[in-house]
């Protein structure tokens with residue numbers, strides 16, 4: 486039996502064509518799961534979403550995440566129900582997801598991928614943040630937890646671990662993952678920029694991944710070294726950890742690495758703020 490199947494599949498090409506998909510995590514011999522699938526049918530007809538059934542059995546990270554709550558329905562990574570179908574919440578999440586999908590296409594920021602980076606790529610994660618990507622680094626968690634978080638939050642996993650690339654959730658495409666080939670951070674960044682088509686956005690805090698906001702020169706000056714205060718005109722502050730950052734040598738090194746990758750050179754020049762920090 487196929488461990489993962491879609492309902493319905495009128496086109497016969499594996500795609501329901503629906504704008505919004507509800508993922509139903511289930512297992513064989515689970516009567517509540519069968520019941521949930523039945524109860525979803527009229528809702529699916531009413532709202533026009535796709536249903537993808539995922540059998541969690543034998544998949545370590547899915548077992549860990551869902552086994553005790555089966556069946557679990559998710560829409561866009563948000564829990565729509567557990568144990569029993571909650572029709573009102575399914576309706577609400579499907580409508581919100583459909584509205585988001587329609588509006589989302591117009592704003593570039595919402596299309597920017599978010600990343601989860603394995604423990605061997607601790608330097609790369611900082612450079613991705615400078616490029617403005619939401620990149621989380623989770624050293625010392627298990628592969629199963631890493632994959633579970635990537636799946637739940639829709640993050641692309643960047644890894645130097647070939648074992649992770651062979652995991653079932655990656656092979657089946659439930660977790661987007663990119664194997665990073667080099668040990669050197671410049672080459673790592675070049676590969677990711679090239680293969681995922683990254684572009685400069687508003688930088689995030691290199692240290693904590695927080696959002697940066699503008700801060701006045703007067704506010705920033707007392708908190709930065711004297712030579713920086715004398716030479717820099719624009720500063721940003723991390724909303725989370727409070728660090729003041731400015732354009733500096735990190736920025737130039739990253740621009741150079743990205744230029745070498747041939748990806749961003751035209752769009753790098755006017756990135757906001759800078760990137761050294763106190």
Ligand SMILES: [Zn+2]
Nearest residue numbers: 690693723726
């Ligand atoms: Zn920060």
